[in-house]
Amino acid sequence: MTTSNLDDAPDGLRGFDDKPFIEATAEAKSRYGRFNLAIIGDSGVGKSSLVNAVFQRDWAEVGKGMPVTRGVHYFHDDSLGIWDIEGFEIGSTQSPAAQLREHLAMISARPANEQISVVWYCVHSTSDRLTPAAIAMIRELDAAGLPVVLVLTKVDWIRNPITGKYGVTKDLESFVDWLEHPTDRDTGEPITVPYERVMLTSTRDKHGKGTGHGLGELVAETLALSPEDEKDAFRIAQRLNLPWKREMARPVIGTAASAAAAAAAVPVPVADAALLAPIQLAMMGRIAAIYDLELKTMMSAGALAQLGVQISGQALARSFLKLIPGAGSMLNAGIAFALTAATGEGWLRLCEQVHTGKLDPAKIGDAWGQYAPSFLEVVRKIAEQKVGKS
Ligand SMILES: Nc1nc2c(ncn2[C@@H]2O[C@H](COP(=O)(O)OP(=O)(O)O)[C@@H](O)[C@H]2O)c(=O)[nH]1
Ligand SMILES: [Mg+2]
Incomplete structure (x- = not known):
């Protein structure tokens, strides 16, 4: 059984659903x-x-x-x-x-x-x-x-x-x-x-x-x-070999990025970027399990929700699209893929920091800004994806 962290979250965050994260962590843990x-x-x-x-x-x-x-x-x-x-x-x-x-x-x-x-x-x-x-x-x-x-x-x-x-x-x-x-x-x-x-x-x-x-x-x-x-x-x-964990996390990111691309195969308005949130949150939950992080108990009430809002893609996608000439206001497969892949990489690095004790889990919410995909990173991902396809 999984329970949500959000019952006591601040008002504005209550609409956000952290279940995909928590369930993905629980599912990955029981599978491993x-x-x-x-x-x-x-x-x-x-x-x-x-x-x-x-x-x-x-x-x-x-x-x-x-x-x-x-x-x-x-x-x-x-x-x-x-x-x-x-x-x-x-x-x-x-x-x-x-x-x-x-x-x-x-x-x-x-x-x-x-x-x-x-x-x-x-x-x-x-x-x-x-x-x-x-x-x-x-x-x-x-x-x-x-x-x-x-x-x-x-x-x-x-x-x-x-x-x-x-x-x-x-x-x-x-x-x-x-x-x-x-x-x-x-x-x-x-x-x-x-x-x-x-x-x-x-x-x-x-x-x-x-x-x-x-x-x-x-x-x-x-x-x-x-x-x-x-x-x-x-x-x-084990906690000595980090590359092993990275090798496990990368396919999880790849799968989630493909799922996000499929979800945006028919371009949707950027305002609907939140449709990627369950995919991205499940990805993050699985990666947390690989780093053996029990964030549900490690993060303060509402912090996970805050994180979810930050990563739900919408804000990022919007600011991002403004910067791409001709992108208009639609979210397409390429952008969904790149956003999700960049989110996964950022989250992986953040999990490593917590795992190695360099970052206090209570500060994940604040630290995410430094790890969140930047505009340039996403553009690079899109470019990589195009090269990979041709
Ligand atoms: N010099 C040295 N001392 C060690 C090493 N590993 C453990 N010790 C010391 O040996 C003692 C017994 O270690 P411990 O791990 O408790 O042994 P256990 O009874 O087999 O669990 C402790 O005082 C440790 O500090 C080591 O690699 N080198
Ligand atoms: Mg002993």
Whole structure:
């Protein structure tokens, strides 16, 4: 169910309908669904830091709070679920692998939108081998059909003073060598450890500063290992890679611009430019979902309505047509296309600013002026479209 934000909007805005925006966001969110990651490793290895760096939620520190079961926490919002698994009891009658098997059985009995897509199995990068318990747990995950990224954490990157390049310690190099050709600790015989990738990561340097290393590669590998129908959910849930979101938003803009062109296939008076508003608002709602923005709750009462009035095309189309010799007072397919495409691009950039924390969502209404399509931008779009057609 969706409700309008406008019930308490200022008078002049009440006639405006924000439903297409809100419904498009809700529809896109339910279509993309939730991405679930399991992150497994000893307490203190750096799991919560990784989750915070890649997903940037302002959840209370991941790992705190009531566990689902001993050693297992589940955190989620609409687009992301994190299974935080640690605290395998040493000296328990059950091996860690058997404990993990029980956890996985418990999770598999949970609802479909909580099922794990990818596992990050975290090991401190100063280890020299995987322990037999770790190997048994990775085999357990593999047996459950889960792709495992072996994440080496808290890597100490050393800058070579001569070449300026970053490298790792000799010890870590030999750990990575061992991981490529693992052998049994006692017999020296080759063994199989069924992980998919090794990633070397840090979320800060050893002084606790900086933004880390290897995280871009970690999200790229995680995306590659995600099931096809969950890749978009991951692109939305993660907050490190903006180009992925742009790639998702561009076809949404293209589709809306074509729909706007079709709506104005028979030219209409500029006074009727508001007929484009539902198309443009639905486009904006879908883009907001890609940037994981819940504007309905983020924007103040009436701000969305104000925005809607600004983008409804009419004012812009009117001022715009005055400047085009011979355009008259009719809105045609080309102008509708260009206006919608330019609106989409402006909105995309604004969503990026909010997404990266550079713009306070409460100020979207005021900021839109800077992002709204300018006259020149629209003319450029029309020119591009003509070139594209010829
Ligand atoms: N030097 C360094 N310290 C880290 C790194 N990641 C986490 N830490 C520190 O390690 C401690 C444990 O991290 P946390 O993420 O809570 O581990 P968790 O128990 O596995 O969730 C914290 O004090 C972090 O500040 C890293 O990449 N480098
Ligand atoms: Mg933690």
